[in-house]
Amino acid sequence: MLIKGNIALSDNGFVFNPSSGDSFTMNHTGKEVIMLIKEGKTINEIIELMLEKYDVDKMTLERYLLDFMNDLSSNSLLEE
Amino acid sequence: MTKLKVTVAVTGLNNIDSPGPGIPVIRGIKESNDFDVRIIGLAYEHLEPGIYMHELVDKTYMIPYPAEGKDALFNRLMEIHAKEKIDVIIPNFDAELFSFIKLEKKLEEIGIKTYLPTLEQFEERNKSNLPEYGKKYGVNVPKGAEVFSVSDLNNALKSMEYPVMIKGKYYDAYPAHSEYQAGLYFSKMSAKWGLPVIVQEFIKGTEVNVIALGDGKGNLMAAVPMRKQYITDKGKAWGGITIEDSTMLDLAKKIISKTKWKGGMELELIRTTGNKLYLLEINPRIPAWVYLAVGSGQNIPESLLKLALGIEVEPFTRYDVGKMFVRYSYDMIVDLELFSKLATSGEL
Incomplete structure (x- = not known):
């Protein structure tokens, strides 16, 4: 799982896809997940890191994370 | 460095809700470091806003509608040329291009240069010929x-x-x-x-466009792809953004190289959800959003002017991705005196 190489992510959570011209605004958590993906972390590693950091149960986290990954994929932000 | 003095006549001063390309073409040319330009506006209607934009247009003359034929146009251009010594004319309307292409040689003889496609190139890309065009050049068309x-x-x-x-x-x-x-x-x-x-x-997908410039020998001199972000009820882009898309650039390169297109053009494309590009139309001139190309590093009007004058031009190789244009409307206050002068004398 990789974020496309040309996707630009700014410090304030603004994501720009230069291939499509689409732009997105991430909340803090969304931005954090994208940063972790960019760093090359796997889904399981991201889950572990976020479970340590946030007060959330694993099932809820996995569900939200899966939804988020689907959003990234359907908006052509992930490498196929 | 001394700037080269040139007089350039431009049509398409109708900077209205469905704007002509004249004003952005002029802005590009005026920003050139190589030219000291006098701009002559050529207008069809008394209320084309560019006529009253004196910071961009030095003088405007009314010209006859294309329906009056190329001879009427040539005679009027002769009158204007006698006063203004025009070096280059950049026509910006599809409907007038036929006459200007037909007049290319006569204009050249009196010292006015143009940089236009041949009549064959112009006719071939006609909307009604699109299916054949697609087949001939291997391009997807609806x-x-x-x-x-x-x-x-x-x-x-x-x-x-x-x-x-x-x-x-x-x-x-x-x-x-x-x-x-x-x-x-x-x-x-x-x-x-x-x-x-x-x-x-009807092809469903995202509307994307490429502005391109061909040198008539098959070389792509400039190309910038754009995605429309805001479209008016007339289908015109009111906002757009430059995008990174090698397939669109390859398509522009292929079309320019196979057709040996001379002059500016715009490819109107649709990208389907299956990521397939369809060519909807080829506009045989610089489009109204050309200033986005200028702003992203490719001053296409300046290059076209240089090519028309026979000055050597290097092809552009890069542009800024993620540059946006946002159009706006602006009310100018015009004295009736100016309007009446234009209406009665045909010049302002």
Whole structure:
């Protein structure tokens, strides 16, 4: 799982896809997940890191994370 | 460095809700470091806003409508040339290009240069020839037909699925969801732009465009791809952004190199959800959003002017991705005296 190489992510959570011209605004958590993906972390590693950091149960986290990954994929932000 | 003094005549001063490319072309040329330019506006209507934009247009002359024929146009250009010594004319309307292409040699003889496609290139990319064009150059195009009557239209619709696009010969396009609607748009388009009217398969996807400049020898001198971000009810981009898309650039390169296109052009494309590019139209001139290309590093009007003057130009190799344009409207206050001067003398 990789974020496309040309996707630009700014410090304030603004994501720009230069291939499509689409732009997105991430909340803090969304931005954090994208940063972790960019760093090359796997889904399981991201889950572990976020479970340590946030007060959330694993099932809820996995569900939200899966939804988020689907959003990234359907908006052509992930490498196929 | 001394700037080269040139007088450039430009049409398309109609900077209205469906804007002509004249004003952005002038802005590009005026920003050149190599030219000291005098701009002569050529206008068809007294209320084309560019006429009153004196910071961009030094002098404007009314010219006859294309329907009056190329001889009327040439005679008027001779009169203007006698006063202004025009070096280059950049026409910006589809409907006038035929006359300007036909007059290319006569204009050259009196010292006025143009930089236009050949008549063959101009005719070949006509909307009504698009299916053949696609086949000849290996480009995906929507299925379509040219229709000259309502019965032609009904015949064409039998083999198509709704919605279909009904397009005017030069401008305008509407999606029709039924035979009745298609008939209405057919009447509207034929009354406004004449025959034929084009019926085209509706391709669902994202509207993207490429502005390109060809040198007539098959070289792509400039190209910038853009995605429309905000589209008016007339289908015009009111906001757009440059994008990174090698397939669009490759397509522009392929078309320019195979057709040996000379001059500016705009490819109107649709990218489907399956990531397939369809060519909807080729506009045979610089589009109104050209200033986005200037702002992203490719001053296409300046390059076109240089090419017209026979000055060597290096092809552009890069542009900024993620540059946006946002159009706006602005009310100018004009004294009646100026309007009356233009209306009575044909110049301002």
